[in-house]
Amino acid sequence: MAQRIDVKDLDVFYGDFRAVADVSMVIEPRSVTALIGPSGCGKSTFLRTLNRMHEVIPGAHVQGTVLVDGVNLYDREVDPVAVRRQIGMVFQRPNPFPTMSIAENVLAGVRLNNRRISRSDAADLVESSLRGANLWKEVKDRLHKPGSSLSGGQQQRLCIARAIAVKPQVLLMDEPASALDPISTLAIEELIAELKNEYTIVIVTHNMQQAARVSDRTAFFNVTEAGEPGRLVEMDDTRTIFSVPSQKATEDYISGRFG
Amino acid sequence: MSGQRLQAEAEPELAPAPLSVRGGGHDRAGRVFRWLATGSGVLILAVLAAVAGFLLLEAWPALSASREDLAAISWIPDDGSLLGYVGPLVFGTVLAAILALLLAVPVAIGIALFISHYAPRRLADVLGYLVDLLAAIPSVVYGLWGGLWLAPKLQGVWGWLSDNLGFIPLFEGPAATPPRVMMTVGVVLAVMILPIVTAVSREVFLQTPRLHEEAALALGATRWEMVRMAVLPFGRSGVISASMLGLGRALGETMAVLMILSPGLTYSWALLMAGRHQTIAANIALQFPEANPLGVSALIATGLALFVITLLVNMAARWVVSRRAAFSGAN
Numbered sequence: 001m002a003q004r005i006d007v008k009d010l011d012v013f014y015g016d017f018r019a020v021a022d023v024s025m026v027i028e029p030r031s032v033t034a035l036i037g038p039s040g041c042g043k044s045t046f047l048r049t050l051n052r053m054h055e056v057i058p059g060a061h062v063q064g065t066v067l068v069d070g071v072n073l074y075d076r077e078v079d080p081v082a083v084r085r086q087i088g089m090v091f092q093r094p095n096p097f098p099t100m101s102i103a104e105n106v107l108a109g110v111r112l113n114n115r116r117i118s119r120s121d122a123a124d125l126v127e128s129s130l131r132g133a134n135l136w137k138e139v140k141d142r143l144h145k146p147g148s149s150l151s152g153g154q155q156q157r158l159c160i161a162r163a164i165a166v167k168p169q170v171l172l173m174d175e176p177a178s179a180l181d182p183i184s185t186l187a188i189e190e191l192i193a194e195l196k197n198e199y200t201i202v203i204v205t206h207n208m209q210q211a212a213r214v215s216d217r218t219a220f221f222n223v224t225e226a227g228e229p230g231r232l233v234e235m236d237d238t239r240t241i242f243s244v245p246s247q248k249a250t251e252d253y254i255s256g257r258f259g
Numbered sequence: 260m261s262g263q264r265l266q267a268e269a270e271p272e273l274a275p276a277p278l279s280v281r282g283g284g285h286d287r288a289g290r291v292f293r294w295l296a297t298g299s300g301v302l303i304l305a306v307l308a309a310v311a312g313f314l315l316l317e318a319w320p321a322l323s324a325s326r327e328d329l330a331a332i333s334w335i336p337d338d339g340s341l342l343g344y345v346g347p348l349v350f351g352t353v354l355a356a357i358l359a360l361l362l363a364v365p366v367a368i369g370i371a372l373f374i375s376h377y378a379p380r381r382l383a384d385v386l387g388y389l390v391d392l393l394a395a396i397p398s399v400v401y402g403l404w405g406g407l408w409l410a411p412k413l414q415g416v417w418g419w420l421s422d423n424l425g426f427i428p429l430f431e432g433p434a435a436t437p438p439r440v441m442m443t444v445g446v447v448l449a450v451m452i453l454p455i456v457t458a459v460s461r462e463v464f465l466q467t468p469r470l471h472e473e474a475a476l477a478l479g480a481t482r483w484e485m486v487r488m489a490v491l492p493f494g495r496s497g498v499i500s501a502s503m504l505g506l507g508r509a510l511g512e513t514m515a516v517l518m519i520l521s522p523g524l525t526y527s528w529a530l531l532m533a534g535r536h537q538t539i540a541a542n543i544a545l546q547f548p549e550a551n552p553l554g555v556s557a558l559i560a561t562g563l564a565l566f567v568i569t570l571l572v573n574m575a576a577r578w579v580v581s582r583r584a585a586f587s588g589a590n
C-alpha cells in the first residue's frame with residue numbers, strides 16, 4: 001500500500017512567480033518525513049504538489065517530476081482527481097463536512113470511488129477507519145451526530161479517518177496539529193506513529209519538537225528573502241538534522257536563531 | 260418566523276447596562292442605538308399587524324354578508340358563496356407560483372453555480388451584473404414582453420405538448436390560441452423570479468468555506484462532486500430562502516398575470532387551456548375599478564387569503580431550514 005516518492009528538479013509557480021525552486025528528494029515508504037522551515041519557505045506549497053492540490057489555485061503549475069511508484073504525477077494522461085484518490089491529505093484546520101454525520105464523513109471519499117457499498121461493509125469500514133484514527137471509542141455511540149459536534153482534536157482525527165478510509169498510498173499532513181491543544185496534539189502524534197506502519201506520511205510542521213518526535217527523516221526548506229523562491233536546504237535523518245546538520249542555515253533555524 | 264427574531268431583538272432591556280463604569284458619554288450612544296434598533300424591530304411588527312388588521316377590518320362586511328347580497332355582485336358565482344369564489348383564486352395563485360418555482364429554481368441554481376464555481380472570473384462578473392440588471396426590470400415590462408413576444412413563440416410548443424402528451428392531465432388539449440394560459444404565465448413568472456433566486460443563491464454558493472471545498476477535492480472529488488459534497492449542502496438553506504423570496508414575488512405578481520392570462524374560476528389542472536385560472540392579485544387589479552363597496556370588501560377578503568398563504572409558505576420554509584440546523588455548518 002505504501003509507496004516511495006521520487007521528486008526530481010521540481011519548480012512550483014504561481015503564475016509567473018516561482019514559489020519553490022529545484023527540489024529533489026526521495027521519500028521512503030512506511031516512514032514519516034517532516035518538512036520544516038520558516039513561514040513562506042514553500043514547504044506547504046511543495047506538500048500540495050505531491051497530490052496536485054496546488055492546482056486548486058488558478059495559475060499554479062509545476063515543472064519537474066514527481067514519481068509515485070514509478071508513475072509521474074504530472075504526466076499528460078494522469079488525472080489529478082485520480083492522484084488525490086491515492087494520496088490523501090489532512091489540513092491545518094479540521095474540516096469535516098458540516099452537513100454530514102460522523103459516519104457519512106468517514107464514508108465520503110469511499111462513496112466517490114464506489115457508490116454501491118453494502119450497509120454492513122460500510123459499517124465495518126466506518127469502524128475500522130475510526131479505530132485506525134483512534135476515535136472509535138469516543139464516537140461509537142453517536143455516529144449519526146454531525147461531525148461538527150466534535151471537539152477540534154476529535155474533528156481532526158475524524159478527518160484522518162476519512163482520509164484513510166479510502167486506503168491511500170500516501171498521507172499528506174499540512175500542520176495537522178497546529179490548531180489543536182497539547183493533549184489533542186499528543187493524540188495526533190501517537191496516531192502518526194501508528195499510521196506509518198501502513199502509510200507513507202509527509203507532514204509539514206512549524207513545531208520543531210513535533211518534527212523531532214514524529215519523523216524519521218526531516219527536510220529543511222528556507223527562503224533567503226521575500227520574492228525569492230523557497231529551496232530545499234538539506235534533508236537527512238531526523239536525528240542527524242537535529243544534532244549535527246551539515247548546513248549552517250539549518251543549525252541556525254533549529255537552534256532558534258531565526259525564523 | 261421573522262416575527263420571533265424581531266421579538267428577540269426587542270428584549271435587550273433585561274441585560275445589565277454594559278460597562279456603566281465608563282461614564283455617561285459612551286453609554287448614551289449605546290442607549291440611543293439600542294432604542295433605534297428596538298424601535299425599528301417594533302416598527303416592522305406594527306406594520307405587519309396594521310396590514311393584517313386592515314385586511315380583517317375591511318374584509319369583514321363581505322365575510323359577514325348574506326349569500327343574496329354577495330350573489331348580487333356580477334363576478335361572484337350565483338350561489339353567493341365567498342369560499343366558492345376565493346377557492347379557485349387561491350388554487351390559481353398557488354398553481355402559478357409553484358409552476359414558476361419549478362421552472363425557475365433548477366435553472367437559477369445552474370446559473371448560480373456556473374457563476375460561482377465554473378465560469379472564468381471575468382465572465383462571472385459580467386453574468387452576475389446582468390442577472391442583477393434583470394431583477395430591476397419592472398413587472399409590467401415582463402407582462403408586455405410575455406404577452407406580445409413570448410406567447411406567440413410558445414404557441415407551437417404548447418400545441419406540440421397537448422398533441423403528444425395530452426394524456427397527462429396537465430397538458431390536456433386542445434392548447435388555446437392565442438396561448439393566454441397558465442403555462443405561459445408560469446414561464447413569464449419563472450423568468451421574473453429567476454434573477455432574485457439566482458442572485459441570492461450565487462451569494463450563498465460563493466460563501467462556501469474553502470476548507471470544505473478542499474476537503475472534497477483532496478478526497479479525489481471532481482469539480483461536480485465537490486459541488487455536490489460541499490457547495491450544495493452548505494448552500495441548501497440559502498437556496499430555500501432564495502426560492503421563498505421568488506415564491507413571494509410570484510404569489511403577489513399582478514401586472515404580468517393580468518396582461519397574459521385569460522381568466523376563469525375553476526379548479527383545473529389543464530395548464531394549456533384558456534379561461535380556467537386566475538390569481539388573487541391579478542383578480543383584484545381587474546375587478547377593483549368596477550367594484551361597489553361590498554365588492555371591494557370581497558376583493559379584500561381574497562387579499563386576506565393571499566396574506567395567509569404567504570405567511571404559511573414562509574413558516575414552512577423556516578421549518579424546513581431549521582429541521583437540520585445542527586448540520587448546517589453554522590455551529
